[in-house]
Amino acid sequence: MSLPHLFLFVGLPYAAILLFLVGTVQRYRNTGFKVSSLSSQFLEGRALFWGAVPFHFGILVVLLGHLIAFLLPGGTLLWNSSPVRLIVLEVTAFTFGLSTFVGLVALLVRRFTNPRVKMVTTRMDVALELLLLAQVVLGLWIALGYRWGSSWFAADLSPYLMSLFTFDPNITAVSAMPLVIQLHIIGAWLLIAIFPQTRLVHMLVAPLHYLARPYQRVIWNWDRAAIRNPETPWSEMRPKNN
């Protein structure tokens, strides 16, 4: 346990989480207008399909896999106790990782070659996509070179992450990990740190509530029927508009 390790695996995570929380709240409250997925499909539609679709479905599954292994390490280990199931899990995860990689490369190529898309590309977009690409490449490298990730993640990294959240950081295991894995972990914390300042914020406003609402939406500026009813006090009828 050296000072750099303490910085990278304890200081950086806490700083990242703090930046994430404060930054997200700040961004949403002060510049809420800018929280958007910033789709560029209007400017270019075909190449986007070969990038956005494999990338998004890939990263959703990969992210979900990481989350499950972190939250349910016991369950993951139990699943992996049978070699067949372990192979199924690893192959699935790797396939989706590969899909993420292919999609991301396609998106990067599109971003740099299409003159219209270039016009709506910010420096942060480029930085973010390169960081993501590094993360995905490292992830695929780890999956190939350090088997079986799903098991050792659940066994060694979940306790590390959990120790951070219980404010009792334990970095013994993570300090001993190979450099590639350490880089992947550092990349993850960096992504979380810059998250609120990037277009990634659209994840936080994913429209899952759409499933629960009725199709049509009517907003009354104020309840005119209630305003005529002398028995209803005004103060209880403040509209929810905007």
Next chain:
Amino acid sequence: MDIRAQISMVFHLDKCIGCHTCSVACKNIWTDRKGAEYQWWNNVETKPGTGYPGRWEDQEIYKGGWQRDTNGGIQLKGAGKKKGLINIFHNPNFPTVEDYYEPFTYDYLNLVEAPAGDDQPTARPVSLITGEPIDVKMGPNWDDDLGGTPDYARNDPNLEKLSPAEREAMFQLERMAFFYLPRICNHCLNPGCVASCPSGAIYKRGEDGIVLINQKVCRAWRMCVTACPYKKAYYNWYTGKSEKCILCYPRLEAGLAPACMHSCVGRIRYIGVLLYDAERIQAAASAADADLVARHLDMLVDPFDEEVIAAAQKNGVPDSTIKAAQDSPTYRFVKEWRLALPLHPEFRTLPMLFYVPPLLPVVASVREVADEQKKKSLNEISKVWPDNWLYDTSTEELWGTVEQVRFPLQYLASLFSAGDTGAVAARLKKLMAVRIFRRFKTVGDVSEEIMTKVLADTGLTQETAEAIFRLTALAKFNERFVIPPAHREQALEMLEFTGDARGSTGFGFRERPARGL
């Protein structure tokens, strides 16, 4: 009964001269901004033509609007909860910039700054997206006045229901005809855009039915663009937000007509309140194709009916709005006189913008007759030219010409009544009857017998015919635009206590609309 009020519009197409003043007024006020250059919340199309974006009426391409499912209900054709969320990363039915046109300007500075040389300097077109010189291949009115006919007018999706012979007849040079179709957002009662918005950013205002997009909640999932069958929701490529016609609600709330209507040179536009029964929306939207127009009109209720007034008051519709509904020019045109029809009712969004069908049939012929005979057939006040030609309107076949309008009825029916030619013919007949009635009164070469028969055939009285003529031809500003007060004083009281507002620095949208990181 759930009576609500809706600001509705009527466009009288026979009066539209296609000057695009409405489009320019709208553009100057609302869409002269980065990212919105290509958006025309109001545009005027030549029909037959492919329109803007190209072939927007063809829902096999754009998948807009609703369609009936096997259970008799309706589903969004290209969006909705399932399709919308599955296609959220890439919307396969999303029109891109090529479907509209690449916005451009001209390099005017080159005209004054070009170095001296042998050639006249030119102002090259420059893309407003990339800033690079482009070859302009498309514009918002590329097919104006039938320009480029083989590529545009002949590809009009409404021609599909015509027989090849009818189609050919339309494009014979000596029979060529066209009319203009000004379009804005229809502020529908069953809007596809609202239903398709995953974020729930789009909503219909309860008080006046205006459909708006909350710019702060829009997250660029772009489903509204697909779901609107009229392609009147636009994606701003710079801010990453969808935008649409707001019916100039800041003007409406101040009692002013929307800019497009205010500036209309041909005075074709009418705006007024319609009261409708919200409980009948579902039945109207899911009616069989043949019943669509009838169900749509059934939904609109009589603002003079005591029961309706009581129900409206119970719902909190202010008396001033009910009064506006009684004075509404749109109620007259749409329901009382049944002269106007919705555009493409088969999209099932229940549009609240109605059109008086255009292109009255020609009812006169030019004949060579003896001078004496000509004088006999005209009354004393008629102007007589010293030649033997007579502009003769005395046709024996009163309604024969309706079936022989300049366009096949089927074409107009495809636009305005989901294929029901009877609905279009009935309206054209009424328009003709009013014309014959006025001719009887002012020129006098139509016999009273014919005039009476014509009015009786179409179910009009002389008073109604006179009223239709008045509102069509003579109506002044305040008769064409009957705008109810917005009662913002009540809104303000409800939104905040006046004590809260005292000494504060204002309210509302304080963030500059710029693109995010």
